[in-house]
Amino acid sequence: MLTQESTTGSPAEHFSRPQNPFALWIHDFRRYREIIFFRTYASLKAETEKAYLGYVWWFLEPVVNTILFYTIFAIFLKHQSPNYVVFLVIGFVFWEWFQSTVSFSMPSIGSKANLLQLIYLPKFIFPMCSILSNAWKFVCVLAVLLVYLWISGFPPSVAYLALPLVLAIQLALIIAVSFPTAIIFPIFPDSQIFIQTLLRGLMLVSGIFFEGSKLAPGPAKTWFYVNPIAHLIDMYRSILIDHEFPALWSLAYTATFSLIFLVFSFWLMRKVDRIMPKLLTRE
C-alpha cells in the first residue's frame, strides 16, 4: 500500500514511484516520454496541416529572414565589416532559439489549468513539449544557417566537433530557464511583462549586434561576460567563423552555470508539482 501522510503539507507519492529525487526524475522521464514525444509530434503535425505550405515553412522562414538580413545590412546599410551579415545572423539564430523557446513555454502549464484539475500529470511535460517542438524547428533553421555559411565562404572545419557540446549546453540553459518561467507565469500573470522585458534587454546586451571581446576592459565588459548567452554566441562564432575550438573558460562557465540552474529548476518543478493545481483553480 502506498500512503500519503501529510506532515507539513509536503506532497508524498501517489503511485508506485521511487522516493529518491534523482531516481524519481528518471522514472518520470521514462513513464511520460511517450506522451511527451507523441504530443510534440501531434502538435507539429497539426501545425503543418494548418498552413498550406506545411513543413516547408520551417525551412522557408529562416531563408527569408537571412535574405532580409543580407538585404538590409549588406546592401542597404553596407556595413564596414564584410562579414557583418554572417556575424549578425549567427548571433541572431542562436538567440532566437533561446528567446522563442522561453516565450513559447511560458504559457504551457497555465493553458492546461483545466486539464490539470481532472488528472494528475507531472507539470514538466508541458514546457518539455514546447522545448522539443521548438528544438525541432531550430534544427531546420540550423540546417539553413550552415548551408548559408558554406555558400558565404565559411565551410565546415574540425572545430565543428565542438558544436554538439555547445548546443547541448544551450539546450540545458533553455530548459533551466523555461521550467521556472512556465511555473511562475500562471501564478503571477504579471511576470509575463517582466520576463518579456528582460528578454528584450538580454537581446541587446548579449553581443548579437556587436563583438563582446572588442569592449573596453572595465565593469561593462565584466558584466557582459556574466551573461552565459554572450559566451554561447562567442563560442558559436569561434566555431563557425574563426574555425577555432571555443575558449575553455567559456565552455566551463556556461556548462557550470547551466547545470546549476538546471538542478535548481528541476528541484522547483518537483516542489510545486502537486501544489500547482490548487493554485491554478482560481484562474
Added chain:
Amino acid sequence: MSVIEIEPDLKTCLTLKNVGVRYGLQHGQFRKKTKEFWALKDISFDLRHGETLGILGSNGAGKSTLLKVLAGIISIDRGSFSVEDNMHVQLLTLGLGFEAPLSGRLNAVLSGMLLGKSRQYMEARIDKIIEFSELGDFIDQPIYTYSSGMMTRLGFAVALEAQCDILLIDEALSVGDGHFQEKSAGAIRQLMDSQKTLVLVSHNIIEIRKFCKRAVWIDQGVTRAMGPVDEVHELYEKHVQDKINHLVRTTS
C-alpha cells in the same frame, strides 16, 4: 460518524483516514492570501475491490476536492491516504486533454495516453472508438470542426476504451442526444454491473441507491456515515428532515 460494516472480507484497495485539504483564499487587488479554507476537514472511508461505492454529498460538501484527492491531482494537508500499488485512479472524463487543432484520431490516442494507456494500446482500439462514436471519416478532421455532439461522442468512446483500475464517476453521466444517451447510459450500467471498482459521486440519493450497495455520506467536508446504502440513506433522510423542520421553526 456512524460506521456500519458489511462484507468486511472484501479486499480494500483505497483508504482515507481523517483527511483534510486546505485552500488559501485570494482576494483584493494584490491577491494576498488572507484567509484559509478547509474544503475537506475530516474524511475517512475505504474502497474495496470490485465494488461500486457511492459518495453522497450536496453541493459544497467537498465532492470535487475529494475527487481531486482520490485522483492524485492535489495533495492532502492532514490525515492519510493510501492506494494499492500500481492502481490508477481516474475520473471518468469526456475529452480529457483534447486539443482543438489535432484530429479526432490524434486526440483519441493522446487522451488515452494521458489516462495511462500506451500508444499501441490506443491505436489498436481506434477502430472500436470510431465505431462507438459513429464519426466515420470525421475522425481525421481537426476537432475544432466538430459539433459538440461529435465531441461528446468521441470523448465518451475514448473514456470507455481507456478505463483505469479505479474509476470515479461524477454525477450520473447522461451525455449526448437521444439514441447516444441510451448507448452511453447502457455502457455506464455495464461498467457498474461488472467487477470494476467504481466510485460514484452524486448529490442524488436515488442514483446512488440504483447502483451502489455501500455508500459514504459527506457533509461540509466531514464524513457523516459509511455503510450499506439503505442505512446511510436513512441517516441522510433524517438529517434532511431535521434541517427542514429547523427551517420551518425559524421562519414561522
